[in-house]
Amino acid sequence: SQKLPLVVSTWGNADFQAAGQRAFDYIQKYPKNRVAALVEGLSECESRQCDTTVGYGGSPDESGETTLDALVLDGPGQKMGAVGDLRKIKDAARVAWAVMNYTKHSFLAGDQATKFALQMGFQESSLITNVSTTMHTEWLNNNCQPNFWRNVAPNPLKTCGPYKPNQNAAKFSLNSKEPLNAFSQVSHDTIGMVVIDTNGDVAAGTSTNGARNKIPGRIGDSPIPGAGAYCDNAIGGAAATGDGDIMMRFLPSFLAVEKMRSGTTPRKAAEIAILRMKAVYPEYFGAVIAANKLGEHGAACNGMATFSYVVGDGNAEKVQVYTVKC
Ligand code: SD4
Numbered sequence: 001s002q003k004l005p006l007v008v009s010t011w012g013n014a015d016f017q018a019a020g021q022r023a024f025d026y027i028q029k030y031p032k033n034r035v036a037a038l039v040e041g042l043s044e045c046e047s048r049q050c051d052t053t054v055g056y057g058g059s060p061d062e063s064g065e066t067t068l069d070a071l072v073l074d075g076p077g078q079k080m081g082a083v084g085d086l087r088k089i090k091d092a093a094r095v096a097w098a099v100m101n102y103t104k105h106s107f108l109a110g111d112q113a114t115k116f117a118l119q120m121g122f123q124e125s126s127l128i129t130n131v132s133t134t135m136h137t138e139w140l141n142n143n144c145q146p147n148f149w150r151n152v153a154p155n156p157l158k159t160c161g162p163y164k165p166n167q168n169a170a171k172f173s174l175n176s177k178e179p180l181n182a183f184s185q186v187s188h189d190t191i192g193m194v195v196i197d198t199n200g201d202v203a204a205g206t207s208t209n210g211a212r213n214k215i216p217g218r219i220g221d222s223p224i225p226g227a228g229a230y231c232d233n234a235i236g237g238a239a240a241t242g243d244g245d246i247m248m249r250f251l252p253s254f255l256a257v258e259k260m261r262s263g264t265t266p267r268k269a270a271e272i273a274i275l276r277m278k279a280v281y282p283e284y285f286g287a288v289i290a291a292n293k294l295g296e297h298g299a300a301c302n303g304m305a306t307f308s309y310v311v312g313d314g315n316a317e318k319v320q321v322y323t324v325k326c
Pocket of ligand 1: 211
């Protein structure tokens, strides 16, 4: 197809454009190296700390630490590498790639993922910066509000913990309320990317520092295959961004790829995935991008006015920003 190679990635502001451009430049120079192009693109966002929601120095957890989630998928051979809750290593996407390339596992998490990364020669460094420290201090100074993530009774002392289960949890009630629309008040931009090379082979992946003020140990949707991203070499790929604690329950990227398998356009496939989540969580925040092997692409979103994404295709040297209404 004239439209290949193709790079499609989430969000449209300057740093995300640069990340898409990095992947697109790479695949134009090395037209079969879809996985390297993907990892270069994701890593570009990590080192730019896109929106402070990708890479080090953003979204501190309750303890003030930044932790990273990343996923790399390759269509041929259905290969995968992922890290979740990665600590003290900046290069989450590259570590995910190392899991894919140098192990028979698919997903490593937490301190043990760090240990693996060190064995593979990655550098250990703090992911805490002045910016993330300020975010964390502001949150502490505000009695740990907003705190969407703990479904607990308000602490009468207005301090941050110790947290106690609320009555519902103690009674194993099914009526406890979800912390809905949690992301709408915080910044929240994962990079998710699909790369299709000139052979029509597909790669997809994500990188993020997850949710701000999260409970330590929390892993989002981004490194989970079918949730944060998915690809099938016969069809295409998809990726998701937004409230991962909701989205991972629906495997929206898998669903979008399966819809494309049955002939749906990428735009419609993304819409169907969003609608599936919206039916249960009408106000949830998120977006899905999808691309097929014909070089077609599309996106859909919920919980915001519009959603922008970046596209580089065979027709141009520069990536372009597309915007869809939610
Ligand atoms: C997460 N999905 O960890 C990520 C965050 C995100 O746009 O994508 N924000 O839940």
